[in-house]
Amino acid sequence: MKPTGIFPPLTTPFAPDGSLALDRLRDNVAKYNRTGLAGYVLNGSTGESVLLSWAEVERVWAVAREAASPEKILIAGTGAESTAETIEQTNRAAKLGYRAALVRTPSYFKPQMTAEILAEHFLRVADAARIPILLYSVPVYTGVAMEAPLVARLAQHPNIIGIKESSGNVQRISEVIAAAPPGFQTVVGGAATLYPSLVMGAAGGILALACALPDLCVELYDAVQAGAHERARAVQQQLLAPASILASKYGVAGLKYALDRLGYYGGPPRRPLLPADESARREIDAVLATVAAAAAS
Amino acid sequence: MKPTGIFPPLTTPFAPDGSLALDRLRDNVAKYNRTGLAGYVLNGSTGESVLLSWAEVERVWAVAREAASPEKILIAGTGAESTAETIEQTNRAAKLGYRAALVRTPSYFKPQMTAEILAEHFLRVADAARIPILLYSVPVYTGVAMEAPLVARLAQHPNIIGIKESSGNVQRISEVIAAAPPGFQTVVGGAATLYPSLVMGAAGGILALACALPDLCVELYDAVQAGAHERARAVQQQLLAPASILASKYGVAGLKYALDRLGYYGGPPRRPLLPADESARREIDAVLATVAAAAAS
Amino acid sequence: MKPTGIFPPLTTPFAPDGSLALDRLRDNVAKYNRTGLAGYVLNGSTGESVLLSWAEVERVWAVAREAASPEKILIAGTGAESTAETIEQTNRAAKLGYRAALVRTPSYFKPQMTAEILAEHFLRVADAARIPILLYSVPVYTGVAMEAPLVARLAQHPNIIGIKESSGNVQRISEVIAAAPPGFQTVVGGAATLYPSLVMGAAGGILALACALPDLCVELYDAVQAGAHERARAVQQQLLAPASILASKYGVAGLKYALDRLGYYGGPPRRPLLPADESARREIDAVLATVAAAAAS
């Protein structure tokens, strides 16, 4: 199991009443199956994982499993605050056929999330998990960052195969890659730094933006593989504004609105998140128009 | 329902295997019943709420309900990331006889937690809840702070009766008190700023430190009520180090160790939290010895 | 030399062309001489010290020395990034008759400003200075905060007599007071937390807001001395909005505009600072109107 290439952390479609819209998920996956995406992450941050019950998550996992083409690698977001709960959900995902688990740092008790406590947590999870573990460091949401020495230590565990590094900090991702053993897969978590991360040795990207613009993200990845650096830089420049506006500034709500505009089902986020408002929609429309114009030229 | 006076957010006792130790909770509550505490918060941050399943939380609520003296006011921590889940748990607590719900800000999607989104969340919860709501702002854990204008707006809702303000920022708590209508109860969330908050008009404190040192916390509150400012300042100075060491620096693990030393049941925290290590225990012992010496003199 | 009571860090008047307007300074001081202010700080942050040459500072010091009533205590801001330069300026102020020097933390090389480096700096300055030293911790401008153990260590030096603590953090100021020896003078640097700091044992305040509203600041100080806590709280509540709007939100430019409205000379700040714009002026006018209305009632 090598998470190379581009993966979207899929959004979770909701009906207007807030309930799961699993048919819409099935339709989205069918469309993504026709792209060059390497696989899918189900129940990541972008999937509004913290707004779902675990019973709902299981239904999402099951439907995506059915809908995904066999060549697509399936990764399940299974991180919880509690170590025991994380293990339980990881093994549930394993049973449903998921190939790896993406486990974010616990984070509620931020001042206590020392390297020691994080190490113990991830090592316990890795020991007990029936599928390989990808670490997940996403300080924008958790307020907790994993530094290179901790990652290098955890990378020694045979069942910890990589990290999704979503700090947006290219120096840190470079340090992680330099510190970890060769087989370890460092995957970048944001499209705005995809190309710089790839040149430093990242194995790929798990990118919210890849839900909306899978082809451009894959094109950048392929360009780097082919040594086409001019093309890679040009695509990266094109991705800067969409990454910043759709995926960061307006969060899941912005991304879902963009999906609706691009032929996927986006739909509303779940409360307390609110749909993109008028001004957000205008800004997103403008960004999408620029991307479309660049594609046409 | 007026949350005046001192409330501890009770710790959740676990057995060494990590399971709930409800008898220990019963014993602790029996001891707290003999103090001047105004009531108890069950399933707050200090209760390791994020490490419990809701099924476990219900058992904790039920046991504490039975064990508490009738004059003690019971408050339930019911905040979740999702608005719907928060409402559901709030009404479950109501059914179990809890008098108010303490609802922390949703926080995972920090950049999206605008005043607008937080307002919508709390107003929906307040509309649907069968018991009064206390807002809960605790940026050290959530990375999200509620500012005075937002609190003042929410304080207009008849079912939002107060706020637990745990930012540690006395200017902000002063601004909240100044902006909110007279009946609104602003309760401070940290013992290190209890006296300065009370002189600015805080109605009381919900204090982790009150689990360990209930009598001193109550003494400070009573001194302020009696206008005994010299005494209040002296007690506040005594509480500075314990507040900083037990409750902040070493978190729940440090507090639980102190409880064990003070005749309550502390026990281990739940993983990923780890028990206080040797050096933490030494520092906590030293602080407790200072408190005991001051009491003896 | 005891910096008890209320001191304004005086603004530096400039003519419209940016040159020093020393007559205006003289006029302002003459007005302040008729208040209950304990003395004046010349060349503090609010005096735009970083925008003056040392030659200009000396002229400011000389004029204020002449203009001040003999009973007013004069304190000179003498901090520079370099230790040697700080010593030189401190002794220049001494020669001009200043009673104490306010020395801010060096701060440009923030990551290197360890407790060790700060201690060496202040001890050298205190050894060489011919007048007593007040430490000055103002993280909002410097990004460097002095914690209680460092202050307590420096307070042992016979020539370090106090600290202006401008972090706005009441817990920290309480810890500083608790850690320092009894004679050490801890003075709060912000009007928004004056009352809570005084009840915890602060000796007074060096307050930008006291340039604009000297009488109210002195009234609050006197009320605390007299044990009139209800009055103190009421005045503190009145000062919250002016402290936040005039002195923090709009900085020196806002304060200077307020001075112009209140019968002092404010005038323009020096570039790169720009005068308060239309919307700032409107907000400041509204705050001043509220203060005036409260005074009238």
Added chain:
Amino acid sequence: MKPTGIFPPLTTPFAPDGSLALDRLRDNVAKYNRTGLAGYVLNGSTGESVLLSWAEVERVWAVAREAASPEKILIAGTGAESTAETIEQTNRAAKLGYRAALVRTPSYFKPQMTAEILAEHFLRVADAARIPILLYSVPVYTGVAMEAPLVARLAQHPNIIGIKESSGNVQRISEVIAAAPPGFQTVVGGAATLYPSLVMGAAGGILALACALPDLCVELYDAVQAGAHERARAVQQQLLAPASILASKYGVAGLKYALDRLGYYGGPPRRPLLPADESARREIDAVLATVAAAAAS
């Protein structure tokens, strides 16, 4: 004047008594003249500019001017807090033959350093300066960051030719490059992100680390120009630890110690900075040994 290639911001040599050691500066420059460095920055942050008087700075500028080979481009650090003072020093550097001025953001009054105030400052300086201006954004020291829209606006001025972007944030540097007009020179301010910044279109680097390891920095730059990406990545990986340890963690003191070890004159920093202590020296020695071993293999 195009600041392409690699520039070191030269350290300022001091004698043990803290006075300028200009002969040592001459010797260092003579050595640097034999490298592939594109030029030198005199009186940047690494030159301890905030610890020098302007009279001293002029002597530094004059000596470096004499000592530098004619093909080396000379850039003077001329930023001060005051707009007028910045202009004055910039034109003094011009008179001494400097080709461009590096002007850092004013920063003492951080909350007031809005885009508007920074724009006015830089435009005034650019209007009045007799040499071209390089903007300088270095939030680690100033607490103020220039964002892409502000830079793009300033880049329209004919006398503002580029920016030294020292935030370490590759996304931001990419956004600056994408937003600025084609001729604008964006130069990265940290060796840890040199390669990722160059692939995104940076024109070069002004790197503290280039004082100690000029050849490796130039090699990386040349590799990217030649399209030798494997080599560039390998050199970048080699530079990660030195950049982090010498230039960031231990600041100027660490860099000066490394210079002493590498055949340049480092000497002591000026107080309040203190020489690297025993443990810093050991860590720096270890890093330099690793670099030497890599060079030998």
